[in-house]
Amino acid sequence: MIKKIKATKSEKIIFGFLISLAIFFFGSYFLIKDKCFFVKNYDPRKISFDNPQNIVILNVSCGNVIIELYPDISPNAVKRFKTLVTSEAYDDVAFHRVIKGVLVQAGDLEFGKKNNLNYGKIGNGKSGLGTINSEVDYPFNFNKGSVGLARTHKYNTEDSQFFIILRDEPLYETEYTPIGRVIYGLKALEKIKYLDKSQYVLRPDFINSLRMLVN
Amino acid sequence: MNIIRSFLLYFLLTTQVQANTIYNLIKIPNLEIYETNSKNKLRYLYAKQPFTIGVNNNINCYNSNKKDLDDKYKIIKKNLDRYNQKFLKKINLKYIVLCEDLSISKINTAGIPDHIMKTLILDIKFNQNYFERVIHHEVFHIINDNYKNLFDEKIWSDFNTKEFKYAKCSTCTDKLGLDTYTNTKGFFTEYSRSTASEDMAEVFSHLMIGVNLENIDPILKKKIQFIVINLQKIDKNFIL
Numbered sequence: 001m002i003k004k005i006k007a008t009k010s011e012k013i014i015f016g017f018l019i020s021l022a023i024f025f026f027g028s029y030f031l032i033k034d035k036c037f038f039v040k041n042y043d044p045r046k047i048s049f050d051n052p053q054n055i056v057i058l059n060v061s062c063g064n065v066i067i068e069l070y071p072d073i074s075p076n077a078v079k080r081f082k083t084l085v086t087s088e089a090y091d092d093v094a095f096h097r098v099i100k101g102v103l104v105q106a107g108d109l110e111f112g113k114k115n116n117l118n119y120g121k122i123g124n125g126k127s128g129l130g131t132i133n134s135e136v137d138y139p140f141n142f143n144k145g146s147v148g149l150a151r152t153h154k155y156n157t158e159d160s161q162f163f164i165i166l167r168d169e170p171l172y173e174t175e176y177t178p179i180g181r182v183i184y185g186l187k188a189l190e191k192i193k194y195l196d197k198s199q200y201v202l203r204p205d206f207i208n209s210l211r212m213l214v215n
Numbered sequence: 216m217n218i219i220r221s222f223l224l225y226f227l228l229t230t231q232v233q234a235n236t237i238y239n240l241i242k243i244p245n246l247e248i249y250e251t252n253s254k255n256k257l258r259y260l261y262a263k264q265p266f267t268i269g270v271n272n273n274i275n276c277y278n279s280n281k282k283d284l285d286d287k288y289k290i291i292k293k294n295l296d297r298y299n300q301k302f303l304k305k306i307n308l309k310y311i312v313l314c315e316d317l318s319i320s321k322i323n324t325a326g327i328p329d330h331i332m333k334t335l336i337l338d339i340k341f342n343q344n345y346f347e348r349v350i351h352h353e354v355f356h357i358i359n360d361n362y363k364n365l366f367d368e369k370i371w372s373d374f375n376t377k378e379f380k381y382a383k384c385s386t387c388t389d390k391l392g393l394d395t396y397t398n399t400k401g402f403f404t405e406y407s408r409s410t411a412s413e414d415m416a417e418v419f420s421h422l423m424i425g426v427n428l429e430n431i432d433p434i435l436k437k438k439i440q441f442i443v444i445n446l447q448k449i450d451k452n453f454i455l
Contacts, residue, residue, distance in 0.1 A: 171237065171240060171248070
């Protein structure tokens, strides 16, 4: 006859602890694996906008980022950006420069395309439309979510590359040309792939699409 | 739900060191923002820790205590407020770095201008007797570096007597005195005699501080006229 042995109190505690640990481990594994788990995806069709003609929808791996453009502040830069968005030039273009918690940068149409990625030259590509003059004189508060055109170390070299900042950057005022601000979906940009030791990303994330809300 | 999300994020995600925006912009480490709300959009930065820069790490500067920074900032701002945003943009000056014991190749200096990076490093502990004048002196170097074609050193040198020759560089001479001469003879200070560009910077800084022009000699009058005319070419509204 086999005697039933009752688990001691400490054995019950250890058993409970192991069960909790297993739940936590597997739970964490699936949560961490899905980097978009905590990111809300905004549907622009369900949002009303004051200036729909200045709204662009940037679709990335974690959902939509809705940006309002400011043509009154930087007319030439916004015009250039709209031209490229309308021609769908930004589709499949890499976020080639990403600094965690600071900024994401994309828009190299020459060396940053998914099917023509050139790690040696990415960040130096051109749109073919030529450079435009910097528009940095109008007061602009570069707070979190601001969108600006990137340039070389010289002014008046803006082309197609743009950046979105993930924290306030007061020193960017008069340094970079602002074109707009993210009004919904900034969290999706915080999930863009970055590297700890380099601003330039190997096997980067890409823009799925970038469209005007109103064509 | 948001609370649960925040709770999980707090425990599951680790934070990382953020990139230094100031370093990305002007390539000087260990700086913090002192003030960015000036009317002319100059950005004042200060050394939080000592820094070393330059091709051979030959430029050094040290952090200052808060009281010294606060005191000197007022003086520096008062002087730099005389340049408006439009003019500063034309001469490519945007960042003012405040630190002390500034040296280049172990030689102490009042300031180091870098028009490419739009930066002027100022030693806030530099000789108090000439401190305000030196600020404008360094600003002139920024102007000069941007408009070398306007401030032609050959034309300038020809204003001097035929016997006079400048040294090959400002540090290869012992003419370092900054006291203003009572009897000018073509130069405001001993340091003016070092090189043509230092001479120009001394003329400009004396004009900015306000010097008695009644007893100026003919050579210095020509030099002043040269500076004034060329500044007007950069910005016709510039007021000395």
